[in-house]
Amino acid sequence: MENLPTAVSKTIPTPTENPTRSLPEIFNSFSEARKNGFLAVKKLKDQGLGVVGVFCTYTPVEIFLAAGLIPVGLCSTSDETIPEAEKTLPRNLCPLIKASYGFAITDKCPYMYFSDLVVGETTCDGKKKMYELLGRFKDVYVMELPQSQTRPWAHEIWLSEIRRLKERVEEKFGLVITNEKLSGAIRERNLERAYLKELYELSILSPPPLTGLTQLSLLFGVQYKFDHQSKIKEIKEIIAKLKQSYEIGARPVPASAKRIIITGCPMGGVTEKVTRVIEESNGVVVAYENCTGAKQMDRQIRENGDPWKALAEHYLGLGCAVMTPNLARLELLGRLCQQFSADGVIEMTLTACQPYAVESTTVHNFFRDRNLPFLTLETDYSTGDLEQLRTRAAAFLETLP
Ligand code: BJ8
Secondary structure (H helix, E strand, C coil), X not given: CCCCCHXXXXXXXXXXXXXXXXXXXXXXXXXXXXXXXXXXXXXXHHCCCCEEEECCCCCCCHHHHHCCCEEEECCCCCCCCHHHHCCCCCCCCCHHHHHHHHHHHCCCCHHHHHCCEEEEECCCHHHHHHHHHHCCCCCEEEECCCCCCCCXXXXXXXXXXXXXXXXXXXXXXXXXXXXXXXXXXXXXXXXXXHHHHHHHHHHHCCCCCCCHHHHHHHXXXXXXXXXXXXXXXXXXXXXXXXXXXHHCCCCCCCCCCEEEEEEECCCCHHHHHHHHHHHCCCEEEEEECCCCCHHHHCCCCCCCCCHHHHHHHHHHCCCCCCCCCCHHHHHHHHHHHXXXXXXXXXXXXXXXCHHHHHHHHHHHHHHHHCCCCEEEEEECCCCXXXXXXXXXXXXXXXXXX
């Protein structure tokens, strides 16, 4: 690790592997995945593999996998470097953007440090303008994302952006991405999506066989596991073990717990606090509609026909608040509420996230029309609002029938 900056090398732990792990041990391997993934990425870099840093669910990562590159998530989930970021960025900006930028400029994020290329999209204004600043010290490529899924030309624009990204990757890394390789990467990721969906759908059971906190750490951690085969093996193992322990009577969640769907901004790291306060007040998070959860895994990429068109079709269909109108979010939310027999929905918005804050009214109206209780909790990457979140979540859960 002698080539790494001190701030980075200090954060790299030594992973421990044990082939006969119990369920809690496998859970730990996922909750520790982000930390341990640093070392895995370092090893892959040493083997000569290229790394591409990404920020958003709209990024068609299959292109990087088809090219034999390693895609890594760069969004930060702690407030550690926000003061440093605020020396350049406005204070009233979403914490996800400030933290991600802060970790980049302080060299404290090994994933950013190892990234040969960073790919972003024109999603919210804060993010796309931050990419311009990031471009001063990293090789940043920004895709132009249409903000509508219903305009007839949106698909054509996104398809041409995907083809441009292919060319940029080919030129940067000196390789060729064939249709066959892309189709292979699509099949690989579809398989992962299918198993992750099977995993979170276990919480359709009443009571669910895992808490919302466990589900979140699995879904968040999986993005920092880079070996496809062993990742699939681990997910299958978790599913089998969870089913087995449920069959013999294990009930980690009380039957009386109110079933909650979480929607809104991406979660992980410090924002786990939202799930924690819900589960401390006789609630259980049964599904996450956001980018950490179902939004990413609910749909499969079409495996027949032109793979580039299939990729464009899939990613443009994601229901994020940067789209207008954002009907896909409501469709998924409505479906999850039915499927998981939700007692209520809690939306988590990050402070200063305009797309989600404004769309909150639309989501609120959607659930009012369906008589399903809905609450919005706004938070940031600090822990200073924990008591306030706890009080509001407890009051909401108490009102649920
Ligand atoms: S697809 S949710 S990952 S854009 S929270 S940075 S929107 S101001 S994270 Fe997102 Fe892609 Fe959408 Fe998902 Fe801006 Fe809001 Fe901050 Fe956000």
